[in-house]
Amino acid sequence: MEFIAETIADLSPSLTLSITSQAKQMREEGIDVCNLGAGEPDFDTPQYIKSAAIDALQDGQTKYTAVAGLLALRKGLSKKLREENQLDYEHNEIVVNCGAKHSCFNAIMACCDAGDEVIIPAPYWTSYPEMVRAVGAEPVFVETKQENNWKITAQEFDDAMTGSTKMIIINSPNNPTGAVYSREELAAIGEVAASEDILILSDEIYEKLIYGESEHVSIGSISDEIRKLTITINGFSKAYSMTGWRLGYTAATKEIADAIDTIQSHSTSNPTTFAQYGAIAALTGDQSEITDMVEEYDIRRQYVLGRLNSIANVSTIEPDGAFYFLINIEKTGIKSVNFSEKLLSRMQVATVPGVAFGNDHSIRISYATSLPIIKEGLDRLEEFCKAH
Numbered sequence: 555m556e557f558i559a560e561t562i563a564d565l566s567p568s569l570t571l572s573i574t575s576q577a578k579q580m581r582e583e584g585i586d587v588c589n590l591g592a593g594e595p596d597f598d599t600p601q602y603i604k605s606a607a608i609d610a611l612q613d614g615q616t617k618y619t620a621v622a623g624l625l626a627l628r629k630g631l632s633k634k635l636r637e638e639n640q641l642d643y644e645h646n647e648i649v650v651n652c653g654a655k656h657s658c659f660n661a662i663m664a665c666c667d668a669g670d671e672v673i674i675p676a677p678y679w680t681s682y683p684e685m686v687r688a689v690g691a692e693p694v695f696v697e698t699k700q701e702n703n704w705k706i707t708a709q710e711f712d713d714a715m716t717g718s719t720k721m722i723i724i725n726s727p728n729n730p731t732g733a734v735y736s737r738e739e740l741a742a743i744g745e746v747a748a749s750e751d752i753l754i755l756s757d758e759i760y761e762k763l764i765y766g767e768s769e770h771v772s773i774g775s776i777s778d779e780i781r782k783l784t785i786t787i788n789g790f791s792k793a794y795s796m797t798g799w800r801l802g803y804t805a806a807t808k809e810i811a812d813a814i815d816t817i818q819s820h821s822t823s824n825p826t827t828f829a830q831y832g833a834i835a836a837l838t839g840d841q842s843e844i845t846d847m848v849e850e851y852d853i854r855r856q857y858v859l860g861r862l863n864s865i866a867n868v869s870t871i872e873p874d875g876a877f878y879f880l881i882n883i884e885k886t887g888i889k890s891v892n893f894s895e896k897l898l899s900r901m902q903v904a905t906v907p908g909v910a911f912g913n914d915h916s917i918r919i920s921y922a923t924s925l926p927i928i929k930e931g932l933d934r935l936e937e938f939c940k941a942h
């Protein structure tokens with residue numbers, strides 16, 4: 555008797571989460587681990603956000619809200635999307651979810667049937683293919699090129715399209731590459747999607763973590779035609795250091811938002827009520843702490859770039875967003891899982907093998923950790939690479 559459903563039996567657990575928990579466990583055992591694996595900000599949630607949630611809890615905000623979230627939060631998100639992203643979504647086209655991961659899952663479940671194809675540019679965030687497979691649809695990978703800053707071109711998208719293509723996933727700023735798509739690149743991709751009515755899942759969770767001259771553009775803001783095909787996903791975890799709060803959101807046409815609301819009404823119901831009050835404070839409060847965090851990430855980013863450029867046998871490109879570096883390890887001749895495992899067991903440095911992102915010639919490091927840990931981790935990486 556097979557107890558596990560066929561669609562689920564072949565799914566792999568999240569490698570990024572398992573490396574992080576392995577590193578945490580080693581640390582608890584007293585081992586001096588440099589954790590460069592975590593995809594989670596090292597800063598605490600700003601105090602004004604915590605206070606708003608605590609006040610809500612004390613005021614008795616401990617009951618269900620509407621499945622799609624508090625009206626005040628959805629109205630706040632509608633305003634945020636209009637003002638910051640030039641996206642016109644009414645509050646009833648927005649659903650608040652339990653983290654952006656949940657938002658992505660809901661959106662894929664709401665729109666993809668068995669047999670549908672979903673185009674995923676590789677390297678990709680580790681969960682997209684498994685989410686697609688979990689609903690019986692099929693991920694179609696398009697290998698992007700390092701010389702093209704790991705971005706899919708409109709031509710590559712067009713070439714990958716078949717009669718079964720239902721959706722493309724665009725993640726800018728990108729995990730794991732840090733790539734940020736320009737307005738022109740997004741417009742060209744949007745045009746191809748519009749020519750065949752392909753949905754665009756636009757995962758914008760790293761929107762605020764952007765450096766130098768780069769600018770975050772929401773693909774749905776390019777034209778109304780593209781907006782109607784776009785499911786915009788964002789959340790509070792990365793920008794506001796709220797990973798444990800589990801708050802993401804989805805903005806889409808009312809038809810898609812309603813379908814997501816229905817799924818959510820039968821699965822999680824609303825995201826935690828008092829956490830939503832924290833989210834309202836995050837949206838409306840002083841944003842200077844966010845700017846400070848981004849400045850700190852940028853200092854680390856530049857430090858890591860300088861160091862990686864002088865380490866033998868590895869190469870990288872400058873990431874414009876998020877808080878990761880994808881490091882090319884091809885010259886070492888070691889595959890990514892082997893590389894990450896050796897680095898963890900011999901040098902006590904946690905990284906994520908690129909195979910988790912569909913690229914076995916790379917590892918991902920995160921700079922969402924303090925500079926001393928980053929420095930020590932890179933010293934150890936350098937020593938390891940000298941020997942390989």
Ligand SMILES: Cc1ncc(COP(=O)(O)O)c(C=O)c1O
Pocket residue numbers: 593652653654655656679725728729757759789790791792797800801802
């Ligand atoms: C690209 C991308 N999308 C979504 C998420 C999920 O974010 P959340 O913690 O809000 O579920 C992550 C988290 O690592 C991510 O990297």
